[in-house]
Amino acid sequence: MKKQITSRRSALLLSAMFLLFSSFSFAQKSKATKLSDAEIASVAVAANQIDIDAAQLAQQKSKNAEVRNFAKTMIADHQSVIDKATALVTRLGVTPKNNAVTRQLQANAKKTLAGLRAKSGAAFDKAYVQNEVAYHKAVIAAVDNTLIPDAQNAELKGLLQTVSPVLHTHLEHAQMVAKDLK
Amino acid sequence: MKQSRNFYPVLFCLFAAFALFSGCTGGNEKSNPLPPSEPAATTDADTSQSATPAAKKEHTTTVEIKGMKFNPEVVTIHKGDTVEWVNNDLTAHCVTEKARKWASPAIASGSSWKKVVTENTDYFCAIHVVMNGRIKVE
Numbered sequence: 001m002k003k004q005i006t007s008r009r010s011a012l013l014l015s016a017m018f019l020l021f022s023s024f025s026f027a028q029k030s031k032a033t034k035l036s037d038a039e040i041a042s043v044a045v046a047a048n049q050i051d052i053d054a055a056q057l058a059q060q061k062s063k064n065a066e067v068r069n070f071a072k073t074m075i076a077d078h079q080s081v082i083d084k085a086t087a088l089v090t091r092l093g094v095t096p097k098n099n100a101v102t103r104q105l106q107a108n109a110k111k112t113l114a115g116l117r118a119k120s121g122a123a124f125d126k127a128y129v130q131n132e133v134a135y136h137k138a139v140i141a142a143v144d145n146t147l148i149p150d151a152q153n154a155e156l157k158g159l160l161q162t163v164s165p166v167l168h169t170h171l172e173h174a175q176m177v178a179k180d181l182k
Numbered sequence: 183m184k185q186s187r188n189f190y191p192v193l194f195c196l197f198a199a200f201a202l203f204s205g206c207t208g209g210n211e212k213s214n215p216l217p218p219s220e221p222a223a224t225t226d227a228d229t230s231q232s233a234t235p236a237a238k239k240e241h242t243t244t245v246e247i248k249g250m251k252f253n254p255e256v257v258t259i260h261k262g263d264t265v266e267w268v269n270n271d272l273t274a275h276c277v278t279e280k281a282r283k284w285a286s287p288a289i290a291s292g293s294s295w296k297k298v299v300t301e302n303t304d305y306f307c308a309i310h311v312v313m314n315g316r317i318k319v320e
Contacts, residue, residue, distance in 0.1 A: 069308075069311075073309050073310060076273065076274060076309070077272075077273045080272060080273045080274070080291070081272065081273075084272060162249075162272050163272065165249045165250040165251075166250055166271075166272055166273060168250070169250040169310050169312055169313065172312040173310060173311060173312050176311065176312060
């Protein structure tokens with residue numbers, strides 16, 4: 001029943017803006033599941049990689065300077081977070097553990113990327129940036145309300161706390177670009 | 183004749199004094215070379231600074247980049263002071279004058295960049311365009 005409600009809600013969102021689906025699902029799922037540090041590491045790396053993949057697509061498809069600059073920043077910043085997270089878990093001897101949240105994130109991202117690949121020109125720019133706004137909102141909610149409180153290791157918690165303002169800045173940046181595209 | 187007899191001792195004393203002075207300087211150079219750990223560049227920089235007649239002291243104001251913000255966002259300096267941006271953030275940043283009259287290269291995490299500022303300046307990070315700062319020159 002709960003699953004049906006979630007699907008219906010997602011379908012409505014899909015009709016309005018299908019790219020939001022992955023983001024809302026991510027926030028809801030991660031809130032309901034208590035994650036271990038190894039799982040948090042896996043989710044963190046996957047969430048960052050997903051945004052890098054979308055940004056790389058934007059770099060290939062977009063001709064808009066503002067969009068391309070935003071995408072360039074996403075690639076650099078999210079890679080930086082992955083590098084820091086990987087270095088930390090390696091030092092801590094924690095092996096990122098694949099889990100339901102990571103799998104759902106990756107499955108939804110695949111759909112999102114497919115949707116973006118089907119678009120071009122201004123429609124692509126708009127869809128990409130709107131997805132970035134929604135995705136960062138969802139990731140911020142997940143990091144602030146789930147990943148940080150769930151993290152057991154102080155250094156992992158500290159890293160996530162450092163990542164949070166980066167995500168907030170990305171959201172603000174994406175909102176600015178979205179406004180300029182209107 | 184009397185004059186020339188007095189001249190030789192004076193000349194000898196002058197020569198001896200010169201030889202003694204020269205010998206001390208040379209001896210010092212040989213026996214007290216600069217410590218190998220002291221970089222030559224530092225010595226050169228110190229020399230050039232002390233050689234500058236202007237007694238004006240260089241003043242540096244530090245702006246820390248942390249939490250995706252310039253801290254403090256507004257600094258007040260004297261004309262010609264140096265502003266140093268220290269990046270203690272997770273990601274690279276840069277400092278770009280609002281009208282793009284000048285810009286720093288990307289400042290990597292853990293690095294810094296500085297510039298002498300002579301006029302009121304509004305700036306931002308061209309990588310994260312929502313990050314802004316201001317320098318007031320008084």
